Amino acid sequence: MSINQLILRNLKKNLKNYYLYVFALIFSVALYFAFVTLQYDPALDETKGSVKGGASIRAASVVLVAIVSIFLLYANNIFIKRRSKEIGLFQLIGLTKNKIFRLLTAENVILYFGSLAIGIGIGFAFSKLVMMVLFHITGVDIEAKLHFSEVALIQTVIVFSMIYLLIMLMNVLFIKKQSILSLFRVLSSTEGRVKKVSILEMILGAVGISSIIVGYYVSSKLFSGDYTTMPQLFGAMIFILATVIIGTYLFYKGSVSFIFNIIRKQKNGYVNIREVLSLTSIMFRMKSSALLLTIITTVSALAIGLLSLSYISYYSAEKTAKNNVPSDFSFVTEEAAEQFKSKLESNGIGFTEDVMDVIQLEINVKQLLKGNTDVIMQDPTAMTFPAISDAEVEGIDVSPEETLFTGFNDLLQKFMPMKDSGEIELKGLTTVIPQNYLGLKDGYPVSWYYTNGGVPVAIIDEAHFKTLKHDLNPEIQKASHYYVGIDIKDESKIEMANDFFIELGFAESNDHDSQLLLSSNQKQTMGLMMFIVGFLGLAFLITSGCILYFKQMDESEEEKPSYTILRKLGFTPMDLLKGVQRKQLFSFGIPLVIGLVHSYFAVQSGWFLFGAEVWTPMIIVMVIYTGLYSIFGLLSVLYYKKVIQDAL
DSSP, X not given: OOHHHHHHHHHHHHHHHHHHHHHHHHHHHHHXXXXXXXXXXXXXXXXXXTOOOHXXXXXXXXXXXXXHHHHHHHHHHHHHHHTHHHHHHHHHTTOOHHHHHHHHHHHHHHHHHHHHHHHHHHHHHHHHHHHHHXXXXXXXXXXXXXXXXXXXXXXXXXXXXXXXXXXXXXXXXXXXXXXXXXXXXXXXXXXXXXXXXXXXXXXXXXXXXXXXXHHHHHHHTTTTTSOOSHHHHHHHHHHHHHHHHHHHHHIIIIIHXXXXXXXXXXXXXXOOHHHIIIIIXXXXXXXXXXXXXXXXXXXXXXHHHHHHHHHHHHHTHHHHHHHHOSSSEEESSHHHHHHHHHHHHHTTOOEEEEEEEOEEEEEEOTTTBOSOGGGSSSOTTSEEEEEEEGGGSTTOOOOTTEEEEEEEOHHHHHHSOBOSSEEEEEEOSSOEEEEEEEEEXXXXXXXXXXXXXXXXXXXXXXXXXXXXXXXXXXXGOOSOOEEEEEEESSGGGHXXXXXXHHHTTGGGOSSSEEHHHHHHHHHHHHHHHHHHHHHHHHHHHHHHHHHHHHHXXXXXXXXXXXXXXXXXXXXXXXXXXHHHHHHHHHHHHHHHHHHHHHHHHHXXXXXXXXXXXXXXXXXXXXXXXXXXXXXXXXXXXXXXXXXXXXXX
């Protein structure tokens, strides 16, 4: 038999084991090529000023290369170890190590570069779809066209050729290092087998769980006022990261074995076949993969967390815009408002307007603040708040002794939590007016221009407003006291009115605002981030799922003799498969659940910095990630089913 015949026969024989590896490689190449094509697409240049994504996509492509490289090197390491006996047999029949390396290289060339060509073709076919998804998410109204980039092709071929060279280097080092005898022992030595749980593992398990709980606790206190300086905040973040990652590693190294050992001991040694195939197997195999599982769990949590936060901001764009700009359009000068109204009238667009006089007051709110007041940047006895008269707010009438705050948001409550009632003082330049605080209600009556970064607006009695207006501290006043909010009567004409707002040059001003424009800008910025994080998260999900699947393939082949014995003892394939299903539930479920819990606490600690809605976006992201991740667990069960059926 010639070398060429041997190559073709080996390729045909091993193709069934490589199918998911080939799929993941094709998927990675397609995703990378589509990303790079997007980077060089002329349509992206047309979006400058709306979506400045070239640099972000370039950075994402580098991260994608790192993810794919690690996956391919790890997958190749698994497959070459699986073929160690085959390599040993080749040496026994007289093939030199150089000829064996040539044989493996030829196989890899066919598989790798065949997959590379297919992946580039698929990436090109779907590049237009990727562009359409980006434009749809960011709300950019530009037609996406199918564009082939020679630069993207050359870059993709160079990058994946370099990865191929690393794979070949790994193969030649493996073959050169191993003797014939050691090749037949590679598989049996890859997984550590421990017969009982040691005291040290129990201690490590307890420390791991405790570390994770401590990290979660500190994350829940991150923005509660306990950390008042940047060094303290930065130190707390490093502490959270360290305790959670180390705790996760120790969890896999000792906690899983410790917990499952307790369950097994409670049964007094009477474990059925399902528990033998699930609990016992997981106890001694998971700790040997502790580092790998820690990396997968941490990066999964990072991907879910970042995608959740970006989606929270994207999902909350309209509500955030309404908080910052309560009317469709807001103006702080009479001239600008009159110019815009004249434009609307000349084009037959009906509108209503709400005009207010807004002043800045120093208010003593020290008695209202809860917790550590050191986190407040201003003196709590003389904090600056915008103030309006109750006569200008429909449905609100406060007495001369009362003041109402309006402008509640979650970010404010985290950094400046206030009581529901108490005593405050309104301060002019020389006047001090004691007041009873009535509480804080939702909604801003004026635009963000007056709210000093998001503080509430004080609604006070009209008589006090007139008194304080003539006794203002000039150092804290805005350039304008005038505010007008304009609402369009016909919602279908808001976009036309927004075009006039832009046409008149108001969009370039930091003082005048459009609710629609503010919402669109936030969706464009966070939509791009969500697009990039989503695709990187999908790439990592596919690669990490494949890695766990490959490990299950290895374990199933190693456990095949045990299945043969159990089948001979009378156990049916269904009996064994039920135990395997439990095992896959643990093998894939534990990293998934830990990753989801990590991301949940990460999102809960700072979601209010990104938007106004948390539960719906976070749950949507987690459900989608879980559904896609579960596919690999199902594939593993199907592979085990085939192994069990072939065991007898």
